[in-house]
Amino acid sequence: MNVWLEKQRHLIDFTLASLARRKTKNLGLLLVYTLLVAVLASLTLFTNALRSEAAYVLAGSPEVILQRMVAGRHDLIPPGYFDKIGRIRGVQKKEGRLWGYYYDPVLKANYTFMARPAEEVADGSIMVGATLARERGLAPHNTISFRSYSGKLFAFEVASVLSPDSELLSADLILLSENDFRAFFEYPAGHYTDIALSVANPQEVRNVAAKLSEALPDSRPILREEVLRTYQSIFDWREGIMLTVLAGAIFAFSILAWEKAAGLSAEEKREIGILKAIGWETGDVIRMKMWEGLLISLSAFLLGLVAAYIHVFYLGAAVFEPVLKGWAVLYPRFALIPAVDGLQIATLFFFTVFPYTAAVLVPIWRAAITDPDSVMR
Amino acid sequence: MLFQPAIIALLMAAGIAVLMLAAAAPFAVQVMRHWDIHSGSEQQLAFERRTYLFSTMLSFVFGIQLAALLLFVFNADRLSGMFVGAMCAVGTLNVNDFGFPALIAQIVIFFLAAMWLAINHADTRARDYPLVRIKYGLLLVLLPVLMLGFWLELQFFLGLKANVITSCCGSLFSGDAKTIASEASGMAPIPAMVLFYAGMLFVTLAGIWHWKRGGRASGYALAALSAVAFVIAIIGVLSFISLYIYEHPHHHCPFCILKPEYDYQGYWMYLPLFLATAAGLGAGALQPFAGSASLRQIIPPISERLAGLAAGGYILFTLFATYFVLASNLILIEH
Amino acid sequence: MIELTQIKKAFNQGRPNEYWALNGIDLSLERGKVTAFCGPSGSGKTTLLTLVGCLSRPTSGRVRFKGEDISGLPERFLTDIRRQSFGFVFQQFNLIKGLSALENVILPGFPTGRPRAELIAAAHILFEQLKLTHRANARVEWLSGGEQQRVAIARALINNPEVIIADEPTANLDTVLSREFMAILEGFTAAGKTVLLTSHDPLVVESTAVHRVIGMRDGCLVDA
Numbered sequence: 001m002n003v004w005l006e007k008q009r010h011l012i013d014f015t016l017a018s019l020a021r022r023k024t025k026n027l028g029l030l031l032v033y034t035l036l037v038a039v040l041a042s043l044t045l046f047t048n049a050l051r052s053e054a055a056y057v058l059a060g061s062p063e064v065i066l067q068r069m070v071a072g073r074h075d076l077i078p079p080g081y082f083d084k085i086g087r088i089r090g091v092q093k094k095e096g097r098l099w100g101y102y103y104d105p106v107l108k109a110n111y112t113f114m115a116r117p118a119e120e121v122a123d124g125s126i127m128v129g130a131t132l133a134r135e136r137g138l139a140p141h142n143t144i145s146f147r148s149y150s151g152k153l154f155a156f157e158v159a160s161v162l163s164p165d166s167e168l169l170s171a172d173l174i175l176l177s178e179n180d181f182r183a184f185f186e187y188p189a190g191h192y193t194d195i196a197l198s199v200a201n202p203q204e205v206r207n208v209a210a211k212l213s214e215a216l217p218d219s220r221p222i223l224r225e226e227v228l229r230t231y232q233s234i235f236d237w238r239e240g241i242m243l244t245v246l247a248g249a250i251f252a253f254s255i256l257a258w259e260k261a262a263g264l265s266a267e268e269k270r271e272i273g274i275l276k277a278i279g280w281e282t283g284d285v286i287r288m289k290m291w292e293g294l295l296i297s298l299s300a301f302l303l304g305l306v307a308a309y310i311h312v313f314y315l316g317a318a319v320f321e322p323v324l325k326g327w328a329v330l331y332p333r334f335a336l337i338p339a340v341d342g343l344q345i346a347t348l349f350f351f352t353v354f355p356y357t358a359a360v361l362v363p364i365w366r367a368a369i370t371d372p373d374s375v376m377r
Numbered sequence: 378m379l380f381q382p383a384i385i386a387l388l389m390a391a392g393i394a395v396l397m398l399a400a401a402a403p404f405a406v407q408v409m410r411h412w413d414i415h416s417g418s419e420q421q422l423a424f425e426r427r428t429y430l431f432s433t434m435l436s437f438v439f440g441i442q443l444a445a446l447l448l449f450v451f452n453a454d455r456l457s458g459m460f461v462g463a464m465c466a467v468g469t470l471n472v473n474d475f476g477f478p479a480l481i482a483q484i485v486i487f488f489l490a491a492m493w494l495a496i497n498h499a500d501t502r503a504r505d506y507p508l509v510r511i512k513y514g515l516l517l518v519l520l521p522v523l524m525l526g527f528w529l530e531l532q533f534f535l536g537l538k539a540n541v542i543t544s545c546c547g548s549l550f551s552g553d554a555k556t557i558a559s560e561a562s563g564m565a566p567i568p569a570m571v572l573f574y575a576g577m578l579f580v581t582l583a584g585i586w587h588w589k590r591g592g593r594a595s596g597y598a599l600a601a602l603s604a605v606a607f608v609i610a611i612i613g614v615l616s617f618i619s620l621y622i623y624e625h626p627h628h629h630c631p632f633c634i635l636k637p638e639y640d641y642q643g644y645w646m647y648l649p650l651f652l653a654t655a656a657g658l659g660a661g662a663l664q665p666f667a668g669s670a671s672l673r674q675i676i677p678p679i680s681e682r683l684a685g686l687a688a689g690g691y692i693l694f695t696l697f698a699t700y701f702v703l704a705s706n707l708i709l710i711e712h
Numbered sequence: 713m714i715e716l717t718q719i720k721k722a723f724n725q726g727r728p729n730e731y732w733a734l735n736g737i738d739l740s741l742e743r744g745k746v747t748a749f750c751g752p753s754g755s756g757k758t759t760l761l762t763l764v765g766c767l768s769r770p771t772s773g774r775v776r777f778k779g780e781d782i783s784g785l786p787e788r789f790l791t792d793i794r795r796q797s798f799g800f801v802f803q804q805f806n807l808i809k810g811l812s813a814l815e816n817v818i819l820p821g822f823p824t825g826r827p828r829a830e831l832i833a834a835a836h837i838l839f840e841q842l843k844l845t846h847r848a849n850a851r852v853e854w855l856s857g858g859e860q861q862r863v864a865i866a867r868a869l870i871n872n873p874e875v876i877i878a879d880e881p882t883a884n885l886d887t888v889l890s891r892e893f894m895a896i897l898e899g900f901t902a903a904g905k906t907v908l909l910t911s912h913d914p915l916v917v918e919s920t921a922v923h924r925v926i927g928m929r930d931g932c933l934v935d936a
Contacts, residue, residue: 010823279871377758
């Protein structure tokens with residue numbers, strides 16, 4: 001065992017020396033490799049951060065949202081609907097919600113208006129999302145007016161700007177009082193947009209939903225866990241699409257690695273011939289070359305990962321943002337919560353190190369079987 | 378199919394392994410047909426050099442397999458959120474009929490590769506490479522197994538459909554979706570414990586016997602017992618060890634113990650278990666050839682060392698398992 | 713110590729440019745002696761040394777080393793024997809550029825798994841014997857021809873082989889350095905090592921340090 005370890009140490013020593021001697025060649029490969037890892041890692045880190053952001057945001061939303069359907073379309077909740085629900089075991093709280101969209105011609109963007117109880121937002125004042133506040137240059141105690149769909153002008157005082165912590169979801173949000181909401185949109189009295197239900201026990205959620213659809217056949221319950229699952233799979237899917245697009249890059253890189261490993265210079269060939277003549281076995285040369293590949297792979301992997309981390313969490317993933325984030329006109333500017341996930345690192349390792357190793361295997365072997373007597377000819 | 382990075386990675390890794398072996402198969406046939414150790418021809422020299430490529434490749438496949446096994450389980454666990462009723466990896470693997478077969482195929486490939494590498498290791502130490510034909514024959518046997526593994530994995534992933542909301546209508550699955558058996562089940566704790574400790578005792582004794590005394594019969598016995606012990610060990614994990622680790626009388630899951638919530642305790646058990654089983658099977662795989670002239674001196678020391686390794690691994694595994702049971706707050710058996 | 717029977721060696725076998733470098737050599741070489749092979753280039757003397765030194769295998773015939781038939785051995789085992797029993801000094805020295813003299817010398821010790829400290833100590837003893845201590849850490853491309861050869865000799869000796877094989881050792885040296893090399897050669901004989909070399913340098917062939925001269929031509933032995 002000691003002999004084996006000592007041998008590996010020797011091989012690593014030699015490999016390090018020979019990498020240092022061929023700096024330019026290896027540096028080029030290292031650079032491309034690092035770049036590939038950095039791109040793929042940015043992608044995974046970014047989607048993962050979005051995923052955790054979504055989970056974080058949804059954690060605060062109600063377990064079940066009940067919508068009423070008319071002709072397969074989402075419709076208003078009419079008065080009296082609440083009573084039809086009645087008491088369902090496990091439901092802690094049920095609450096009618098009011099919200100809607102408003103198109104602002106100034107920014108050419110849609111805002112989400114949402115009514116809050118009077119304790120939170122007084123009549124005549126609003127709370128705005130951070131992105132929106134930034135874009136419209138709003139600060140607390142400013143006044144802003146919106147022309148409603150009916151053509152009337154409404155002025156509101158900004159009470160506060162929402163915390164940027166969950167900016168991804170609150171980017172375009174405006175919170176206002178119920179009275180203001182109904183007046184602004186001319187919302188019929190007693191009607192609601194949908195109903196939010198809180199269920200304490202997660203095991204009960206499904207039963208509650210089943211009872212709801214039984215009691216109200218024209219309704220559609222939306223479960224938080226399903227929304228979460230849908231988000232996850234959408235992010236997964238987008239990441240998968242991007243990876244498939246980038247598979248071309250991985251493939252090209254593998255070819256480059258193959259070329260680099262196969263295109264040994266005359267000097268390198270001579271070196272391997274010398275090593276074999278003075279008593280290195282084919283297996284020793286293969287192992288030496290494997291160490292070389294491993295060292296290059298690991299350094300590229302670490303460097304790429306660090307670069308990706310900086311790109312995503314400090315530079316805001318400038319490259320991928322438009323593809324992966326969403327389709328809203330108002331792009332939230334938010335710092336992603338740095339989150340690194342073991343499974344993703346492992347997946348990334350599969351995507352980069354395995355194709356590299358597979359690509360260099362045959363060239364390494366070819367180099368290693370150089371005739372030991374070649375140096376005597 | 379779920380279009381998900383880890384799934385693509387797993388399929389890619391399995392695909393690379395299959396492609397590599399498939400590309401090598403014609404060469405293996407050539408070697409089998411024209412091998413002549415006594416010839417000094419250049420062709421023979423080329424064949425001998427090719428053996429290096431094959432053993433490097435198989436080691437690579439072996440490595441991939443080990444890594445893929447872990448990724449497979451992790452990913453299954455991660456995916457459990459996608460399926461109604463799936464609580465952890467077991468639930469995901471039960472989503473369709475290919476989950477567990479795919480997992481088992483991966484484990485089998487891992488052990489087969491280990492056995493091949495053991496045979497290869499012995500063969501390359503004998504000056505006349507007596508097992509070359511057998512080795513390459515086995516390689517050709519390994520190829521379809523690898524393909525089967527890939528196919529099962531593909532079927533499993535193709536059959537995964539997440540229960541997600543579609544844009545317009547009904548979002549409730551509990552009614553029509555068939556319920557997934559989200560939990561594995563186990564034996565009653567006391568018979569499982571008796572079986573577990575008896576199995577570990579026998580396999581360790583066989584390991585020590587072969588390590589100290591050698592002999593072909595004990596080698597075969599060790600291999601057979603290793604295979605049985607692996608199954609018994611998994612039954613043990615399912616039936617009581619995992620329960621103690623989770624401190625929950627009904628959570629029979631062999632995978633969650635790998636998770637950080639349980640301090641990665643699974644690795645402490647599975648690593649020695651897989652190593653020991655691979656070593657035990659490897660020792661057995663060598664026995665049919667222990668009689669051949671040039672291997673008579675070579676195989677016994679190798680297989681005895683493997684037996685020692687196997688015995689050590691099983692002891693370690695048992696100690697860790699016992700420790701986790703004793704350290705747990707769960708009371709499964711009333712005194 | 714080394715016996716060759718009916719040795720033949722072909723290159724590019726079975727192809728149009730097939731070429732037989734050795735045509736049936738029978739030869740026996742004694743332990744502890746210096747044997748020189750001389751002949752024109754292309755006579756097969758280097759090929760013969762590669763066969764004896766386990767660098768390649770004969771196409772047919774037998775090579776016995778210390779009584780053991782090594783002609784049919786796979787490369788893996790030939791390498792083992794070569795590493796333990798043979799040291800090589802090549803015509804072009806074949807040192808690895810960019811490494812120091814010391815690093816070059818310890819290279820053959822790597823596959824044996826000897827600890828680095830032990831290898832370095834052994835190399836320093838050799839450097840002392842060969843009067844190279846002051847150059848130990850210099851890169852090999854900065855050394856003179858004579859120094860390079862002495863580094864190559866030190867490398868050949870690091871695993872303490874029984875047989876030293878030198879291919880045209882004086883081809884790249886002037887007279888003074890060639891005489892120095894012959895002196896080192898006598899040291900080998902004194903230490904009980906067997907030496908095989910190829911040369912057509914009269915200074916080597918006629919030297920008293922050489923015990924036996926074998927002539928070669930067209931892949932056959934001829935009287936020298």
